[in-house]
Amino acid sequence: MLDVGCLADETIAEVREKEGRYAAFVRSTPYEFGRLWADAFCAAFVWRKQAGALPPITEIVFRNIERTPYSVSPPIKEEIRRLAAQYQFFHWHLAFPDVFRVPANGSDPEQEAMGWNGGFDVVLGNPPWERVKLQEKEWFAPRHAEIANAPNAAKRRSMIEALAHDDPALYQAFQDARRAAEGESHFIRSAGRYPLCGRGDVNTYTIFAELNRQIQHAAGRVGCIVPSGIATDDTTKFFFQDLMEAQALISLYDFENREGIFPAVHRSFKFCLLTLTGADRPARQGAEFVFFAQNTAELRNQERRFTLSAAEIALLNPNTRTCPIFRSKRDAELTKAIYQRVPILLKEGETEENPWRIRFLRMFDISNDSHLFQTCEQLETAGWNLKGNSFIRENESYFPLYEAKMVHQFNHRFASVEVDTSRQFRQGQPKESSLDNLKDPYFSAEPHYWVKEADVKGQLPEQFHTNWLIGFERITATTNERTFISCILPAAGHSDSIFLVLISKLIDNTPILVSNMNAFCFDYVTRQKLGGLNLNFFLVRQLPILEPSFYNQACNWYPCSKLQDWLIPRVLELTYTAWDLEAFAKDCGYDGPPFRWDEERRFLLRCELDAAYFHLYGIARDDAAYILDTFPIVKRKDEAKYGEYRTKREILDIYDAMRHAQHANIPYHTRLDPPPADPRVAHPAIPRP
Template sequence: MTAKLHNLVAKYMNKTIDIEEWEDIRKKYFEYSYLAFMTLCAHEIKSDCAANEIENIIGMNDIIEESILCYVLKIPGSYEFISEVLSIINDYDAFDINCLYQSYIATDFSIMDGEVKFEGGKNNRDILGSYYTQEEFAYEITQKAIEEYLENNIREEVNELKIADYSCGGGAFLVAACRICRQKGISADIYGYDVDPIAIMITRHRLRFEESSGYKILLGNPLLITKNDIEPLEKFKRAEVGRFYSLEMGVVSHDNVMIALGNPPWEKIRFEEKKFLMHYVENQEIGSKAGREKYIQNISETNKYFYNCFIDDYEKAKRLIKKEECFCKSSCGELNTYAIFTELCRNVVCNSGIIGLIVKSSLLKMPVYSAFFRDMTKNKDLYEVYMFTNRNKIFNIDSREEFSVIFLKKNNTKNLSIALNIERYEKFVDREKIELSYDLLNKLNPETGMIPNICHNEELEFLVSIYEKYDTFGMRYPECKFGRLVHLTNHSESIIKQNDDGYIPIYEGKFIELYTAKYATFSGMNESDKYKNKASAKMICDIDGKEYPESRYFIKEEVWNNLSRNFNDEGVIAWRSLTSATNRRTMLATVLPLIPTCQSIQILQLPKKEMLHILALFNSVVFDYIVRLKMAGLDLTQTIIKQIPIPDTKSFEKELVYMGEKATIEKHINSRIRMLYVSDQRLDNFFADVSIYPIRRKITRKQIIAEIDRLVAHLYGLNEERFKNILHTFSKYYSEKEVEAFFKASTSL
């Protein structure tokens, strides 16, 4: 049915739109879509209805405000369109209107060859940040929240529950709430909000069939708090053209909610220029930022006004949200809606209230939310977390995405309980949980106090043992200099693509790997491949040979000298900051001369002796394993580095016999590091005064790295079993044969 509805909407749009006016295109798309789902609602109420009965059926059942109903029925060809929708419906015995709508918005419209077509893409869904919540999943969350509330208030006679979903979508949580309350003999006073008028209509329609003491399902954006609500039709007119962050979409807040539920949007509050334009223009014209800027300069004044309305809406909305005291802890960074909705719910629930939400796990792991998370855990509001992976595609997003079901309540006295690595939502509340106190969280992540990236209890036990033995990097090296110095966009006025006098090459993250700054190059690549979006560099065949990376960008030398003025010329440790906990290796570090490095590389500087210690630690599987347990996103920042425990500098001075040589651990490590850089003449001066001994055995580069890994494991005090367990988590780097060959018991210390 979805494809037929798309084709019908496209047909009527093509008959009625002004193809040159973006606002008219967006408006007609929404209005015909709205008419289609209004007809579906009416058909569910009266299966043999005719087109001329729709207005009366919808009006009598209070699914749509009268002013909006009159407005949409004035759309060109509305009754003819409704008749054709009814013809489509008659071909089907049954349908689930909520599932159908989710399927409908999963495909976008766009203008191709002068016509409206529905082909691929999900920009509309991305902009809404909405992803369908399975009814069973919503039911389990709702049931737990209601039962928790009743248990917490067992001494009181609870006859009615005030329940709200501030991003209700198609009403899955609110319908579940009505059914559970009915089973328990309790009245349900229901409140729902959404920015999508079709979602509002569907939720009202579904709640008609449920028993409740009443429901108010309101169009508007709950993040835009206002004292004076405007007429529903005026909000509808903003929403139908996609202006969900217009201040006119604001709502009056309702407090003293007993239970707040939902799956709030997973979006950033920002204008997505490319996604906006892709509805109206083919991708090849707007694929690059420069292309979009050029295109916008040449559009009509009418379209430019419409385009600027969105930019203005977002800027005003962000200012308002950041100004609101009730969002002071969550309105940080790039303003992610799931965080702000969580704080909204904390503010509106009563003192005995319960909150049950689905959020991105970033809220619990990313440093940007550390103040908000610490507040929730210190006050013990956050009492249960169920952390999911999306490997089984619970949501139609990247399978690597992680999300969590969180439960909060005020006046809680228990520590936070967490269930980890959940793949299915059925009976998820019965999963085994581990307990994490506020003090333990701050011991494991002293900079942020957030949840580590753990999957099971053994990983937690490992982290606890490491933190009990060793100080963190930040504690050990408080004077360490960190930097991410050149930004290709922010410093674009001082950057060129072809080398010239007074300019020097910029190093990129692609150029570095474990113990090498000669991993890849842009040499020999054509211009289009070299400068395309997400361009890949060409691997250097022999990193122990004479070839060095060729850069594609160059920065004015005087600008670089100013940016790097706080660093000396001794050299730096550099690592790829854009990485992932699921990569072959997560931490990839090298020593570099002090040269320009772009934002995909971070650098640090310490005295040379300590830098060599850090280089060995950074590139070890043990340190990498800890990084993976700490890293939630794709950016390996200095905040993460500072929180990782590292062995005492004095432990490097311990003497031992290793591979037939008696020396300090430091000398064993440095002798091997020197071998790995012997072909990089830029670093000869750096290593000139480093004490080493010759290694005359025939040995591969991988084996040298393995021998350093063994030494670092010894520094961390790991036994053979623990070390082998860590090695096996790096199966993409060390094969089973390599583990047996490089780390056999005879090489142990």
């Protein structure tokens, strides 16, 4: 084949000669046998293995094909060819034998994973961005709209199974499509071709990114356009980590599609220009990054460009070694400084560092567990009675199923769910609780669904605090008013839109964790880490959280008290505003009625907590002011309500007062009168519900 590549192709006759020589090559016996052997390897992973099928390709069969390809039986050979055509097997070393060369004399290959020498000098591409797993809704959309528009996954599965009787041809077509997708997934995960990206819910862009690097020459370059998740997602962490450690990443320029660079792609979608280098030309100075660009002109802004090394990536994301997403050099430097002072929530490794002794819990999947849920109408028809926001019948209970739309920071009663059955999708819409609702200690937010008490308790392990829970919203965005939304929740049902943080009963400072999670400084760091809309467990594990033992020390601005004793009353008053969190109040050492909902007091309580955490995180005043300015919606709402950015002013004023108290060695004087969690700001003695 190498002589074909050397032939001249200046004239039509020379091109035809070259074409003929190539055609003869691919018809040659060595090529045919090489193609059969390579196809057999791929076919082994998608071979139908069931009763009555042809014998599968085992290691013994595969090696026999290698040694004696002419002995392969016609049915086996035909099935290999059929699968090769169906799955479109492609073999780089056969298609480009002059580029990819098998090393001679048993020497080690330059590309160990692929077993060849050589590669392309330049690889450019914009690969497909598609999930390999068959998406039922998308598959049925042009074929059976009713199934595609089923209200939930459980109903859709039931309708699909009914096709076996109602429409056997469509049912078989679906089964074939699903099996084809499963075959592709099996090859990607198990064949060894994609050791870094062949895992998780595979997307084709990750596979192409790894492939581009495999077919690159050691002195070559790769340039491709892929979703920015290549650097930030958990499923691609091994690929990105390898890029950084091998000094293979030249640059990653991240774009938001707000200006419609790709017209058919959603305007919020993020993609990047990824540039890689080969092993012979490593990027020794680190990789250059730009995030949140909207057009190529913004790449010239030097304040937007920053460099990170593998060691700095390891500091910022020690578990996954994925990339944070800084908007500027200042964000990068400020975040690195925070991580040098504050440990992460949970550090993975041979010896796990988990000081809060936490466990994350995704309690109920809103689609897959929908068969467990009941509506208000269904329960009332069955004779259940509503008490508070739980249904009771004899000795049994149905607990409310909380969704993210129902909660907010320090507020588990933010909204009820109103059901509009006229809507095809998202029938449950939030109805924000009124001020009168929030002032009523008996008021509870009403959900869309309820779930059996036994099913809830079956999800909660006994060794953790389960009389009340800490939760945070899973779906969020860096462009929201606030990004990390956390609160204390009743021991009830919780959908997968709320992730739960279970904490060991052995930890005393549990209530404080939610104050840390709701602080502006913590939210700011979260925004540097969130590449999409999902606040996944792997991301939260790597956020900077003060350890529980930290709160046992004296409070610098109130030296007569421990930090925990200064913080807990503020968390208690903000949280315990209704009887359904009485268990939480008792665990905080308080046995009185709920605290009154007072907007001004709540504002000042939160300002004190935010000022405190700026100090506890070691953040200088100028940096605290900068962080507060990165929350434009908070600022805009304040200016509309107060005529100024009051939140920023109050927090910085309190920050200054705390700093003065520390330097003067005098207690900080709270602006709250009565002080936080004073019984005088609770509801008067009223009967429990």
